[in-house]
Amino acid sequence: MDDRSLNLTTSFIDQIVVPGDVVLDLSSMSNQTIKLGGGLRQDCDTISVMKAGKLKFSKPNKYWVESSQKRYVPCVEDTILGTVVDSKADNFLVDIKGPTLAFLPVLAFEGGTRRNIPKYEAGTLLYVRVVKANAGMNPELSCTDASGKAAEFGVLKDGYMFETSTGLSRMLLSSPTCPVLEALGKKLSFEIAIGLNGRVWVNAASPSTVILVSNAIMNSESLSGVQQRIMVEKLMQKFQSSS
Amino acid sequence: MEFVSPEGLRLDGRRPMEMRQIRAQIGVVAKADGSASFEMGNTKVIAAVYGPREVQNRSQQISDQALVRCEYSMANFSTGDRMRKPKGDRRSMEISLVICQTMEACILTHLMPRSQIDIFVQVLQADGGTRSACINAATLALADAGIPMCDLITSCSAGYLNSTPLLDLNYVEDSAGGPDVTVGILSKSDKVTLLQMDAKLPMDIFENVMQLAIEGCKAVANYIREILLENTKQLEYRRGR
Numbered sequence: 001m002d003d004r005s006l007n008l009t010t011s012f013i014d015q016i017v018v019p020g021d022v023v024l025d026l027s028s029m030s031n032q033t034i035k036l037g038g039g040l041r042q043d044c045d046t047i048s049v050m051k052a053g054k055l056k057f058s059k060p061n062k063y064w065v066e067s068s069q070k071r072y073v074p075c076v077e078d079t080i081l082g083t084v085v086d087s088k089a090d091n092f093l094v095d096i097k098g099p100t101l102a103f104l105p106v107l108a109f110e111g112g113t114r115r116n117i118p119k120y121e122a123g124t125l126l127y128v129r130v131v132k133a134n135a136g137m138n139p140e141l142s143c144t145d146a147s148g149k150a151a152e153f154g155v156l157k158d159g160y161m162f163e164t165s166t167g168l169s170r171m172l173l174s175s176p177t178c179p180v181l182e183a184l185g186k187k188l189s190f191e192i193a194i195g196l197n198g199r200v201w202v203n204a205a206s207p208s209t210v211i212l213v214s215n216a217i218m219n220s221e222s223l224s225g226v227q228q229r230i231m232v233e234k235l236m237q238k239f240q241s242s243s
Numbered sequence: 244m245e246f247v248s249p250e251g252l253r254l255d256g257r258r259p260m261e262m263r264q265i266r267a268q269i270g271v272v273a274k275a276d277g278s279a280s281f282e283m284g285n286t287k288v289i290a291a292v293y294g295p296r297e298v299q300n301r302s303q304q305i306s307d308q309a310l311v312r313c314e315y316s317m318a319n320f321s322t323g324d325r326m327r328k329p330k331g332d333r334r335s336m337e338i339s340l341v342i343c344q345t346m347e348a349c350i351l352t353h354l355m356p357r358s359q360i361d362i363f364v365q366v367l368q369a370d371g372g373t374r375s376a377c378i379n380a381a382t383l384a385l386a387d388a389g390i391p392m393c394d395l396i397t398s399c400s401a402g403y404l405n406s407t408p409l410l411d412l413n414y415v416e417d418s419a420g421g422p423d424v425t426v427g428i429l430s431k432s433d434k435v436t437l438l439q440m441d442a443k444l445p446m447d448i449f450e451n452v453m454q455l456a457i458e459g460c461k462a463v464a465n466y467i468r469e470i471l472l473e474n475t476k477q478l479e480y481r482r483g484r
Binding site: 016018019020021022039041043048050051052053054066067068069070071095098099100101135136167222 | 354355387395
């Protein structure tokens with residue numbers, strides 16, 4: 001019985017799974033606590049998959065499904081890019097590409113008091129941090145880090161914002177630096193802000209650099225590390241030969 | 244008219260238990276959060292899913308689950324004679340409702356309260372079985388959008404002509420006036436979420452025809468699973484992880 005349960009789990013870990021797949025059979029595992037992350041749910045005695053993706057396992061007992069989509073599921077302590085939709089008396093309504101709009105309290109800024117509330121128009125791009133993300137409530141954001149300092153959060157002026165999938169954002173933020181950003185950084189100088197909700201903001205001195213960086217990042221969605229470097233090389237060659 | 248020849252071949256050369264060729268593609272509409280195209284023989288449909296996003300009509304907001312809306316429309320050029328009113332007629336409204344109820348059975352709506360999921364299905368080429376093709380396309384599009392589902396829903400139709408149960412009717416067989424049974428099942432748990440029939444059938448024959456349609460659904464489920472695995476693999480592996 002134990003062998004069969006081991007076979008069941010090891011055959012699915014690090015494998016691609018689709019909704020409906022049963023990945024764990026709890027009746028054959030006894031006296032264990034398992035932690036389920038995103039993409040998995042408990043159905044009586046079995047654990048089944050809710051989203052298509054790769055099943056991951058981390059010792060001692062955490063299982064989750066890693067997937068990449070265009071919409072974002074808010075998670076506490078994520079850093080994301082939001083656009084202001086409206087401003088109310090107590091908070092700004094910010095669109096973060098999630099199931100509902102998020103609230104950004106007007107006082108959630110460094111040195112924020114009732115006297116110096118910022119005035120944001122609809123469409124302003126902000127780099128924010130998720131403070132609360134519960135299922136039934138609108139998520140809450142903040143423009144300060146945990147200790148109350150500004151720490152790069154706030155308005156992003158000028159530049160260009162484009163949307164990607166959440167998987168690409170995670171790859172851009174991974175360490176060591178992902179190949180496409182490394183290759184671009186060697187030749188060009190630009191400013192970049194990456195939100196885990198699938199939004200990226202790029203700013204540089206000249207518009208052509210901004211376009212080059214944005215295109216390179218958008219192209220790198222389905223390329224491996226080596227292919228990304230080659231793609232950036234080709235883009236740079238075209239750019240240099242034309243300018 | 245003879246729909247099954249004495250040798251056992253149908254009008255398009257298929258055997259009675261043979262399905263038409265199925266083909267699917269994921270990610271065909273760039274702007275949508277999830278999209279898929281599904282073809283069953285000559286029937287081609289495209290499904291696009293938007294959501295979960297903020298409810299646009301505050302009065303329709305449900306406080307403890309997501310609102311699922313579905314719109315079925317046929318392109319003017321999809322049928323033999325050009326159609327004048329692609330959506331809003333009775334048949335489209337009925338099929339929209341049917342698809343909505345079917346998909347709501349598998350979407351875990353309680354995980355996304357006060358939000359909205361829109362499913363738009365459009366038929367590009369209609370040759371019988373559009374309802375089933377739409378449900379299959381919607382399943383793929385929902386999986387592509389990452390909306391939590393408890394299982395994959397697949398659908399297939401079957402009929403009874405010339406005293407033979409036939410699987411996956413095309414337009415000519417469908418308009419022959421015989422019964423047309425459409426079944427939708429949850430692929431892993433084998434539970435029926437959609438069962439529709441027009442015309443009349445005796446009970447024992449109905450059981451055979453429904454069983455045949457369920458077999459067809461399972462075959463579609465295998466194919467859909469493969470397509471989804473392949474698509475997810477391409478997204479994950481190419482990023483070198």
